[in-house]
Amino acid sequence: MPKKAAGRAGRPRDENVHRAILDAARDLIRDEGYASFSIEGVAARAGVAKQSIYRRWSSKGALLVDLYMDGLDRLEPALGRGFPDDLLAVLQQTTKRVQDPTYANILKSVVVEAQSDPDMRKLVLKKIVEPRREAAKTLITNAIAAGELPSTLDAEMIVDFVFGAVWFNLLLGDANLTSQFARRIVKTIELLSPASRP
């Protein structure tokens, strides 16, 4: 007769299974790319039943989102040094992760999944896109308030510019998403500041 009412009845989920799935998924998308990434393949590689994956993630995309976030630092620690430096830090968190082709593949796949699944799109926005956009947006509006950027600036559009450049190059562009690339972005934004004028 089971005692504890808190912990639900039955056998608890096995944490090793969780890890095995994430590891197998990461290895698979590293080795084969998104084209041959399937739940079936992950299960086989992880030595796990398909059901054990579906029990944890409602779709391929949800798994990929967790896979991208897995081990990713929180944003805040790097911040606090003001407009151009903090914006650079935000962008470099992404460029750094995406330098690893594995994570670049994951991020591309996440976008793919979002195109045909509205729930997935919401999830991607909430877990990956919005946190970074919000951070950047705040930095921009603060910079405007501080007179470091013109008061007429369309802050939302600047955020679109900055992240658009990153996403575009991830998905279709030729640019290597290096730290240097992030620096070029920020440099170009800085040209808008009154201080940059002759």
Added chain:
Amino acid sequence: MPKKAAGRAGRPRDENVHRAILDAARDLIRDEGYASFSIEGVAARAGVAKQSIYRRWSSKGALLVDLYMDGLDRLEPALGRGFPDDLLAVLQQTTKRVQDPTYANILKSVVVEAQSDPDMRKLVLKKIVEPRREAAKTLITNAIAAGELPSTLDAEMIVDFVFGAVWFNLLLGDANLTSQFARRIVKTIELLSPASRP
């Protein structure tokens, strides 16, 4: 006396079949979205053999690229009025087409296909992305030469900003890709011009 040396041997491709495929594909992606878009489905809807599709397009993606371009005007005619107006025209060609959800879906699908097929990626760049980027790049560099934009400007990055904003919002964003949105983009770029300074 041989007539046409040019005309290749064998029965020529049937233009009606070509049209039927494009029409069926467009209808299908309009009615069902990309998720249930299949070569099989297009063939059935067009009343055509699958082979007749594969004979013309090597992949689902290649078909989608042609589908997006089908009936799209050349860029040049709209140009010739100088930097901000021409840039706006270039962007509005896309925003206009993408206002139709059918073409928005096609364009999303094209990006999806490009993520798992390097040939497809090249095709998308060559047929859809690069022509517009080149047009915009030329406008930007001309504007710099004319002193309408600062000489220190990273033209390539401006192009990334401009198209990044469009692609990002197509794939993941909340912005409605209206003509007004294109205007906001151009307005923000104009803030860089020396003339806009106090």
Added chain:
Amino acid sequence: MPKKAAGRAGRPRDENVHRAILDAARDLIRDEGYASFSIEGVAARAGVAKQSIYRRWSSKGALLVDLYMDGLDRLEPALGRGFPDDLLAVLQQTTKRVQDPTYANILKSVVVEAQSDPDMRKLVLKKIVEPRREAAKTLITNAIAAGELPSTLDAEMIVDFVFGAVWFNLLLGDANLTSQFARRIVKTIELLSPASRP
């Protein structure tokens, strides 16, 4: 405490699916003949996935062999009454089954499949041909030993004669493969017996 060590892992094959496939296959070959007999057609008619057929049978031919054997009595029970009667019984098992045009079609199809697939040929021999030939061969050699047939007889050749007559008429001949036909075969073999001589 583990119960059954024997029961293999995973969901067991569904016996209803097995039956549905055999029934659909039989109906199909009855109604349409071998020409339009396809795995696809069987699956559709059985309301079953193609994979469920391939899981059980490696080829169309293997399915047909099982289909022919399905419900066919073992040979032995009918035997035990000595040379001419037992030989007749062996032959009549086949003529009886083949009186039903459905099973005649199946048997023809089985030969067809065997012509282009060595594995199939082995299967047909093992499951259909050899058991009957062995039974007949034993009866012949016993009859020789008992002096009912001449000691100089080439027993293997007699078996070839007897079954050759059946197979030939099934595949190419005009003879209706009735019980009477089997009787004619046995009668002709009996002419070899010393007892039949003047």
Added chain:
Amino acid sequence: MPKKAAGRAGRPRDENVHRAILDAARDLIRDEGYASFSIEGVAARAGVAKQSIYRRWSSKGALLVDLYMDGLDRLEPALGRGFPDDLLAVLQQTTKRVQDPTYANILKSVVVEAQSDPDMRKLVLKKIVEPRREAAKTLITNAIAAGELPSTLDAEMIVDFVFGAVWFNLLLGDANLTSQFARRIVKTIELLSPASRP
């Protein structure tokens, strides 16, 4: 107003095309067997249009029948030496041809085609099966009339025995269809003759 009723208008059939088709078909069935024998394949190998094959033969089977008969000697020359020798000669014409695996394959294929095409079945009977059966039947009935075989004999059944043994071993049996095999057949038939009795 066309004059000659005999020679029809238009370009006459090219005899080289005819030969090229037969040669390509023979080579194909020799090298690949019946499994991958297709009109498409023959056309490609012969360097000929598919239509040129369909113009001459109504089906794959009709082509195969001609292919088998191509270059085959008439039956008669070998005959005239009485019952056992002439029967042997008739059988050996077939065993000899069938020693070449190419022709064995053709003959098997011909039977295959006959199973799903009534016209083909008639053609095979008329052009390949019946002539030989008729020859044998005549020899048997003559032998009965001459007292070389018992008067009670079922001549048709003997023919079934003799050709059944050949066809069975061609299609399903282990016996190598050598001249020696034909001799064994005839030997066993001879056991029926009154002269063979003690």
Added chain:
DNA sequence: CCGTAAACGAGACGGTACGTCCTGTCTTCTA
């Protein structure tokens, strides 16, 4: 020597089926 007409290589065409892969769900046994 010219026009008609069939033959010819080539290859497109609507179809049908192939055997494989993957989806998301289910059913079994074992822990």
Added chain:
DNA sequence: TAGAAGACAGGACGTACCGTCTCGTTTACGG
């Protein structure tokens, strides 16, 4: 209840041939 295993209905893949068709070109004969 979780978990490994694997069956299940379903859908699509890309390929191979079928037999028919439409091209441009070639080759004979009859006028």
